[in-house]
Each structure stands twice: as C-alpha cells, then as structure tokens.
Amino acid sequence: MPLIGYARVSTEDQTPLPQSQALKSAGCAEIHEEHASGGNRARPVLARVLERISKGDTLVVVRIDRLARSLSHLLEVIERLEAKGAFFRSIEDPIDTASPQGKFTLQVLGAAAEFERALIRERTKAGLRSARADGRIGGNPGLKARDAGAIRKVRAARVESHFQKLNASAEQWVPEVRRLRPDMPWEDVLRVVNSGLPKESQPWTEARLIRATKTFVKEGLLPEAILGRAVRASKDDRLPAIIAAIKGADPEITLQAICDRLENMRERTPRGRTKWQPSSVKMLLQRAQGLGLLTQSP
Template sequence: MPLIGYARVSTDDQTPLPQSEALQAAGCGEIHEEHASGGNRARPVLARVLERVRKGDTLVVVRIDRLARSLSHLLEVIERLEAKGAFFRSLQDPIDTASPQGKFTLQVLGAAAEFERALIRERTKAGLVSARTKGRIGGNPGLRARDPAALRKVRLARQDGYLDRLNATAAEWVPHVRRLRPDMPWEDVLRLINAPLPPDRRWSQSRLLRAVKAYVANGFLPDTVLPRAPRSDTDDRLPALVAAIKGADPDITLQAICDRLEAMRERTPRGRSTWQPSSVKMLLERAQKLGLL
C-alpha cells in the first residue's frame, strides 16, 4: 500500500524538515512539502497531491493540523480520498481510515461537525429574531452601506467557497484537462469527463471552462491548457479519443472502452452505434503509430 506524505509549514522561515523526516521514517515513498497557511484551503501542492492519489494509496501527515485547520476541511479531504479508494493516516492522532478504529473516530468527528453546524444555524436564527424584536436589521452593516472593504471580503469568501466546491470535484476533470488540453477540443474533453458520471453530476462546457480558468488563475493548472485546440485530421479523432480513455486508465479492458464510447454516443468508424473490441483494438494500434499513447 503506497504511502504518500504531506508536510506543511505556514511561513517561509519555517522548515518542514522535521515533518518530512517523520514521514520518511513512517515509510512514505514520496513526500510533498508546502509553505502555506492552514486556513487556506486552495493550496496548490495539496491540490496536486489529491489529484494524483490513486486507489489503494494512503495520504499521511504528522498531525491533523498540518492538513486542515477545520473539521469541515478535514472531512472534505477524507471524502475525496475515499471516493478514489484511497486512505488517510495521521501519525500523531488516532485516525487511520484503513482501520476499523480509525473509521469509527472519523464517524464521531463527522457527527460532531454536523452537531456544530446545527448549533450555529440555530444561534444565527435566534440572533436575527432578537435583532428584529429590538428594531435592528440583521446582516452586515458594511454591506448595507456598500463599504468597499466589506464588499471585497465577501468577494474573497465567495471565491474561496467556489474553489472549495471545485476541489471536491477536481478528480473528475482536472486529470483529463491536464493531460488532453490543448491538443484535444473542449467538446471531446467534456464528453470524456461526462461519460462515467451520472446525469445529475455532468458538466456543461461553460461550467467546465469557468472551473478551468479559476484553477489557472490560482496556479493549480498551467495556462497552456487554455488556447484553442489545433485543427486535426478527422481520421485521427477516434484514435485520439480511444487513446485518451486508455491513458486515463491503462488497465481498462477493450470491452470497457467500448462501453465508455457508447456512453459518449460515439459512432464506430463505420457509423454504427455498437462498438466491438476488435474496432477498439484497431484504433489503439493506430493511436500507437500516431504517437498518441
């Protein structure tokens, strides 16, 4: 079971070396270091680590606060790992999601987080009712006065919230964008992303482009993914699609590629809707000759 270490310090004058040494002693084969505030959820190194994690991997930290400063962020990261079949371990805390005891601890933390959210909602409602009975208007007075500093704070909070939501879905689209753009048109990239997703979670092209631009602006993706795709020979399109599916999952079977192409409603080279493994094998061989694999 591959162990991937993550070490974080808040400022440039601090060193992550003690954490890295502890992670190495724990058996981590690769260790990623980052200088960033724990309150900032949009951390480039952490985002790349979560993107690269594969089924069976375990993300390891020395202490929980090196990964997350809030319970909600911790649970969000662990949910992303579990969605990919990966695990989480903290060396100095009783959390190891690969063990029954660690899972139980996580369930307790989740229940505590939900209870905390419920208390906050109730306190907020009670505060607004109390303010109204005393003739005061609830809410932020700076926003009501259109104060620039207050407006800027709200914009930043909304941006952070948007990035948090994107981080929760990054595994669905970032690897495809990083690997296929700008060589493949957005339309085909979008269809590859949507093929394995249920209808209620599929992306529109405008939503995907907005997400990609946000990740580029925050340094999570290179700006080289944005330019228009070059024109390509129409005979090369199907080999490129099949190569992209194979590249995302090298162990995928020919029949599974057929199923994926049918989910994308992609027609066969002869215009039929039903794909056969022999057709996929032929396209993979052509993709190999074209240097697409």
C-alpha cells in the same frame, strides 16, 4: 503501501524540518512541504498531492492541524482520499483510516461534524427570528454602506468558496484536462470528462470546464499551455483520438466498457451506427497506436 508525507508551517519564518524528519522516520519516502495558513484551504501543494495520490497510497501528517484547522475540511480531504482508494494517517492522533480503530474514530468525528452543523443552523435561524421580532433586517452593514473593505472580504470569500468546490471535484476533470489539452478540442475533452462521471454527478458544460481550468492555471496547479488553441484532428483521426483518451485514463478498461462510454457520449461508429461493437473499438485502438496516440498495446 506507499506513504506520502505532508508538512505545513504557517509563515516563511518557520521551518517544516522537524515535521519532515518525523514523517521520514514514519516511513515516508515522498514528503511535500508547504508554507501556508491552516485556515486557507486553497493550498497549491496540498491540492497537487490530493490530485496525484493513487489507490493504496496513504497520506501522512504529524498532527491533524498540519492538514486542516476545521473538522469539515479534514473530513472533506479524507472523503477525497477514500474516493481514490487512498488512506489517511496522523502520527500523533488516533486516526489511521486503514485500520478498524481509525475508521471508528472517523465515524465519531463525522457525527460530531453533523451535530456541529445542526447547532449552527439552529443558532442562525434563532438569530434571524430574533432580528425580525426586533424589527431588524439581516445582512452585512458594510455591504449596505458600500464599504470597500467589506466588499473585498465578501469577494475573497466567494473566490475561496468557488476554489474549494472546484478542488473537491478535481479528480473528475483535472487528470483528463492535463492529458488531453491542448491536443484535443474542448468539446471533445468535455465529452470524455462527462462520459466518466458517476450517474449522480452534474455534467460539465464547456464554458464551466474552461473557467475551472483557467482558475487552476491561475493558481499554478495546471500549466498555461493547456489553454492554447487546439489543432482540430481530421475526421478520420478524431475517433481514434477519443478512444485513445478513454483508454489512457484507464489502461485496464475493457473493450465493452469503452463501447458503453462511446454510446453514453452518443458517438457514432465509423459507419454511422449508434451501437458499438468491441471489434470496432479494437480496430480504432490499433489505429490510435499507429498514429502515436496510444503507447500501450490495445
């Protein structure tokens, strides 16, 4: 089980060396260091680690506060790891999600977080009721006065909130965008991304997917070349490219599962039919391999 270490210090004057040494002693062969505030969730190094971590890996930190400064952020990160089949361990805290005791601790933390959210909601409602009873109207006085500092803070909070939402869904779209762009047009990338989403997830639109990609490029999490203009594939090469993209995302996917994905994407067969057969997919995979679009044997 690969152990991946994450070390963080708040300022450039501090050194992550003691953390890195402790992580190495704990068995981490791969260690990522970052200089960033714990209150800032938009951390490029952490985002890259969470994007690339694989099933069976364990993210290891020396202490919980090196990963997150709030319970909500900690649980958010652990949920992302669990969605990938990965685990989390803190050396100095009783949390190891690969063990029954660690899972129990996590359940307790989750219950505490929900209780905390309920208290905050109730306090907020009580404050609004009190303000209305006193004839006061809620809102940000600085915004009402058009204070430049207040406006900057609100904008920064909105940017941070937007990035966190994108970061939470990164595993749904970043790997596909990284692999397929700019070789494939956005409309086809979009269809590949949406075809792999869980049924309960909101489908992406092309405009939203491009905006999300631009945000990650700006943060240095994706290369700028991804935004380049795609050379549209010929009609005969388009289907092999799409099928190769699906196969590349999951090398173990079955021919029938690819048929299901294509039907979900409403792609028609080379003969214009709506129902796909495994034999047709196998033929197109062989063509994709001949075009150099697929490195593995179909």
